[in-house]
Amino acid sequence: MTIAGGAGAGAAQVVGFVRHLRLNGFTVGLPEAEAACRLLAAVAPGDGVQRLRPVRLGLRSLTARNRSEWDRFDSLFDAWWLEHARRGERRRQRLRHVAPERPRRPAIWNSALPQDREQGSAEAPGIETAPDDEGGADVETGERRGRLVASRRAALLRTDLRRFSTPEEVAEAEAVALRLAAALRYRLSRRRVAARKGKRLDLRRTIRRSLGHGGEPLELAWRRRPDRPVRIVVLLDVSGSMQVYARFFLLFLRGLVVGWGQADGYLFHTRLVRVTDALRNRDPGRALSQLSLTAQGFGGGTRIAGALADFNDRHARHALDSRTVVIVMSDGYDTDPPEALGRELARLKRRARRLVWLNPLLGWRDYRPVARGMAAALPHLDAFAAANTLQSLAALEAEFARI
Amino acid sequence: MDLDHKALQARLGGAGYVAEDALAMALCLSVGLQRPLLLEGEAGVGKTAVAKALAELQDARLIRLQCYEGLDAGSTLYEWNYQRQLLAIKAHERDGASAAEVESQIFSEAYLLRRPLLEAISQDSPPVLLIDEIDRADEEFEAFLLEILSDFQVTVPELGTIAARSIPQVVLTSNGTRELSDALRRRCLYAWIDFPTAEKELAILQARLPGIDAALAGQAVRFVQGLRREELEKIPGIAETLDWAAALAGMAVDRLDSDPAALQASLICLLKTRGDQQAVTREVTARLAGQAVG
Numbered sequence: 001m002t003i004a005g006g007a008g009a010g011a012a013q014v015v016g017f018v019r020h021l022r023l024n025g026f027t028v029g030l031p032e033a034e035a036a037c038r039l040l041a042a043v044a045p046g047d048g049v050q051r052l053r054p055v056r057l058g059l060r061s062l063t064a065r066n067r068s069e070w071d072r073f074d075s076l077f078d079a080w081w082l083e084h085a086r087r088g089e090r091r092r093q094r095l096r097h098v099a100p101e102r103p104r105r106p107a108i109w110n111s112a113l114p115q116d117r118e119q120g121s122a123e124a125p126g127i128e129t130a131p132d133d134e135g136g137a138d139v140e141t142g143e144r145r146g147r148l149v150a151s152r153r154a155a156l157l158r159t160d161l162r163r164f165s166t167p168e169e170v171a172e173a174e175a176v177a178l179r180l181a182a183a184l185r186y187r188l189s190r191r192r193v194a195a196r197k198g199k200r201l202d203l204r205r206t207i208r209r210s211l212g213h214g215g216e217p218l219e220l221a222w223r224r225r226p227d228r229p230v231r232i233v234v235l236l237d238v239s240g241s242m243q244v245y246a247r248f249f250l251l252f253l254r255g256l257v258v259g260w261g262q263a264d265g266y267l268f269h270t271r272l273v274r275v276t277d278a279l280r281n282r283d284p285g286r287a288l289s290q291l292s293l294t295a296q297g298f299g300g301g302t303r304i305a306g307a308l309a310d311f312n313d314r315h316a317r318h319a320l321d322s323r324t325v326v327i328v329m330s331d332g333y334d335t336d337p338p339e340a341l342g343r344e345l346a347r348l349k350r351r352a353r354r355l356v357w358l359n360p361l362l363g364w365r366d367y368r369p370v371a372r373g374m375a376a377a378l379p380h381l382d383a384f385a386a387a388n389t390l391q392s393l394a395a396l397e398a399e400f401a402r403i
Numbered sequence: 404m405d406l407d408h409k410a411l412q413a414r415l416g417g418a419g420y421v422a423e424d425a426l427a428m429a430l431c432l433s434v435g436l437q438r439p440l441l442l443e444g445e446a447g448v449g450k451t452a453v454a455k456a457l458a459e460l461q462d463a464r465l466i467r468l469q470c471y472e473g474l475d476a477g478s479t480l481y482e483w484n485y486q487r488q489l490l491a492i493k494a495h496e497r498d499g500a501s502a503a504e505v506e507s508q509i510f511s512e513a514y515l516l517r518r519p520l521l522e523a524i525s526q527d528s529p530p531v532l533l534i535d536e537i538d539r540a541d542e543e544f545e546a547f548l549l550e551i552l553s554d555f556q557v558t559v560p561e562l563g564t565i566a567a568r569s570i571p572q573v574v575l576t577s578n579g580t581r582e583l584s585d586a587l588r589r590r591c592l593y594a595w596i597d598f599p600t601a602e603k604e605l606a607i608l609q610a611r612l613p614g615i616d617a618a619l620a621g622q623a624v625r626f627v628q629g630l631r632r633e634e635l636e637k638i639p640g641i642a643e644t645l646d647w648a649a650a651l652a653g654m655a656v657d658r659l660d661s662d663p664a665a666l667q668a669s670l671i672c673l674l675k676t677r678g679d680q681q682a683v684t685r686e687v688t689a690r691l692a693g694q695a696v697g
Contacts, residue, residue: 027589035436042406042435054408057428065588067443070595203485204477211506215492313634318579 010040020080021063024072028063035062052081230323230353231262235311237330239269239302245360245388249329252393254279264319268307274315304328304373305336308344320351327396329358329387332374341373345380354382356396363388406431420449420456421599421606429594430457439552439573441537441588444596447640449607450576453596454533457572464530466571468519470540476547480557482516483509510561524555524567532571537587538578545587552590601628604644611645615652622659623648625695630673633691635682639673647672659692666692 014036018028039058043051056077064070205221213219234253238246256263257279265276308328311319320326326348334341349355357377363386378384386392411434412427422430426442430453433440442450458465468479488509495505517525523532537545551557555567575591577583599607604624608615627644639647650672654665667688674680 027585029589035432035438038436039406039432053424054406054428057408057425058406058432060425061429061432061440061592061594064593064595065585066593067595070593204483207483207485207488210489210492211502214502215489215496215505217489 011037014040017059017080018063021076024076026063026069027065032062055081230325231264231321232256232325232327233264233266233319233352234327234329235266235268235272235307237269237302237304237328238267239333241302241331241333242329242360245329248390249387266311266315268302268304268310270301270303270306272307272310272315301335302330302333303336304330304332304334305340305344308341308348312344312347316348316351320348322353324352325354325356326352327356327358329360331359331361332357332377334373336373338372338376342376342380345377349380355380356383356385357381358385358387358392358396360386360388362386363392406435414460415456416610418456418459419610420452421603421610422453422456423596423599423603426453426594426596429592433574433592434572436592437570437572439575439591441575441577441583441591441593442596443577443579443593445598445638445640446578447638447642448596448598449641450596451533451535454531454574454576457574458531461529461531461572463528463572464526465533466519466523466526466530467533467535469535470537470544472539472541474540474544477518479518479520479544479547480551481518481521481559483561484514484516488514512562515559515562520551521557521565523571524551524557524569525565526569526571529569530571532573534573534575536578537575538583542584545584549586549590598631598638599641601625604628604641607641608644608648612648612652615648616657619651619657619659620648622692622695623651626659626691627673629691629694630683633683633687635674635679636676637674637679639675643673643675658696660689660696663689663692 014033018033018036021028036059039062040055043054043058056074059077060070060073064073200223202221202223206217206219209219209221210217234256236246236249236253238250242249250267253265253275257265257276263276264274265279266272266274345355359374362384385395406428408424408427408431411431412422412424415422415427415430429440432438442453444450454467455465457463491509491514492505495508500508519532523530534548537548540548552573555570556564558564601624604627605620608620608624609617612620623644627639627647631638647669650669651659654669656662656665656669659666663685667685670680670683670688674683
């Protein structure tokens with residue numbers, strides 16, 4: 001086994017390896033490739049196996065950018081360098097094309113994902129502000145657009161999501177869901193703007209202004225810590241009983257998540273998966289491969305308490321802080337014991353600011369939250385609201401305004 | 404480029420830091436390529452200590468910038484010394500200096516307060532710049548930091564551009580409370596630090612607490628390793644192990660299973676939340692101690 005010495009001979013191998021990494025989702029640019037060449041040249045020549053270890057460690061540090069890449073690197077490295085050395089050039093030609101397998105698109109995601117490349121642009125529909133807005137399209141505009149849409153679509157908004165049947169109706173409802181989420185996002189983001197009066201003197205500006213008065217600080221400038229925006233974490237139930245609502249909720253979730261760094265989305269049925277990055281991903285292929293993980297078991301049973309426990313154990317530490325609103329979207333039909341649900345919600349509540357449960361069934365005329373799971377959950381909730389119409393989703397805004 | 408990571412590992416060991424191969428290699432590259440190194444890992448795995456050890460063995464100054472939400476350019480880069488400026492303006496009123504003279508004087512370097520980032524690029528010999536818990540700072544600061552890290556120069560409107568006299572060795576740490584931007588990640592080399600293996604933790608314990616009894620150190624390490632596998636809210640880090648081992652040595656415990664009550668009491672060094680203290684009952688402690696001793 002050999003790894004050719006010298007930067008010249010190593011360059012071709014590095015280029016091949018870098019391409020291999022890119023195919024596997026690494027972001028490796030020219031500077032990294034160049035540094036990798038220097039690394040190969042700098043590692044003392046010697047026996048193959050002894051040389052390989054520092055090369056492996058060095059390339060890992062150069063090319064991995066986060067923990068999952070850090071963990072995956074070793075197997076990718078072995079696949080390329082070792083196989084390459086063993087089988088020679090022909091083998092490498094084939095390995096280069098080891099791209100992540102493109103899974104079939106589960107029907108449920110069709111609406112929530114960007115169009116396939118072949119079908120058109122990968123742009124997120126309905127997320128942009130109006131293109132005909134003037135250059136300074138500001139926060140106000142975005143908000144007003146949301147309102148406008150809401151009034152024009154009034155009839156649509158009050159219809160239960162189950163009753164949308166024709167493809168046109170569904171498409172329109174989806175567009176409204178996305179826009180409502182976008183409008184909601186605008187309202188929340190506006191909280192960043194600083195106030196006119198403040199508590200602390202802004203010495204920098206005060207001194208600057210005083211120069212015009214011969215050094216007398218006559219005009220005082222103030223600063224104030226701007227309000228920080230709230231963060232939203234959405235836990236969306238995609239089990240069988242939620243199937244008719246899940247696609248709209250997913251769109252709503254995507255509207256919130258896309259382009260707004262402060263929202264975080266998770267799906268659960270019997271397991272819990274974080275989908276923020278998948279929803280944000282503009283490359284439909286990658287988004288699919290991430291989302292298809294959750295599709296296994298889709299439409300099956302629900303383990304709400306188990307999923308919440310998983311969230312509490314693995315994600316809560318990073319995802320929640322004292323300004324986070326947690327929204328659980330679920331019908332509350334749980335196969336776990338109700339005590340477990342109560343316990344996990346209590347844990348969740350301790351870390352978050354507000355805990356909101358949206359239940360599509362609540363909008364039904366005769367519904368009473370008597371399911372044992374729901375009854376156990378109620379004491380821990382700050383708000384329990386209906387979510388069976390687009391209007392009820394829009395009404396969420398008030399929940400956030402009260403933070 | 405000097406890439407002998409084994410030598411660096413040995414020198415880090417001399418400075419009291421036990422580094423794994425991967426980390427030593429990452430540091431080696433970071434020094435060789437003059438690129439920032441981003442360290443991620445759970446709290447308490449020794450990310451901050453890396454920078455301290457690096458500064459010690461390079462005999463360089465350690466400049467530390469602790470990040471927090473709301474951190475801005477004023478508290479990281481430079482600020483004018485306003486109080487002194489006001490005084491100077493008042494003092495010059497009497498000696499009749501012209502406005503232009505006063506202005507050029509009060510906006511000179513003597514009135515500039517250097518904050519960590521400016522301080523780091525204006526050293527004669529390259530310092531180690533530790534940007535701690537970058538994930539706590541907000542995204543605006545991250546963007547601003549990118550600019551500094553790529554150019555190593557700072558523009559002060561009143562003074563002009565200050566270029567770096569020496570390129571600092573930059574170490575960033577993150578606990579993952581927020582996802583960092585891809586742009587920042589791309590500027591940095593990366594290393595993930597895991598909780599140490601039993602052998603490594605024992606080596607750390609012996610390096611930091613040279614006086615500790617070898618048998619007790621081994622038991623303490625095995626106990627903590629077992630404890631990390633329990634379901635805890637906050638997993639104890641290396642600092643906690645060191646505290647606890649020191650406490651055990653101070654309490655003159657020679658075997659973990661000799662005095663269950665004292666052992667249970669000493670766990671306050673390891674368990675930092677009420678939930679964890681309730682979760683680790685006497686029975687759990689006894690079981691872990693039994694495994695550690697046996």
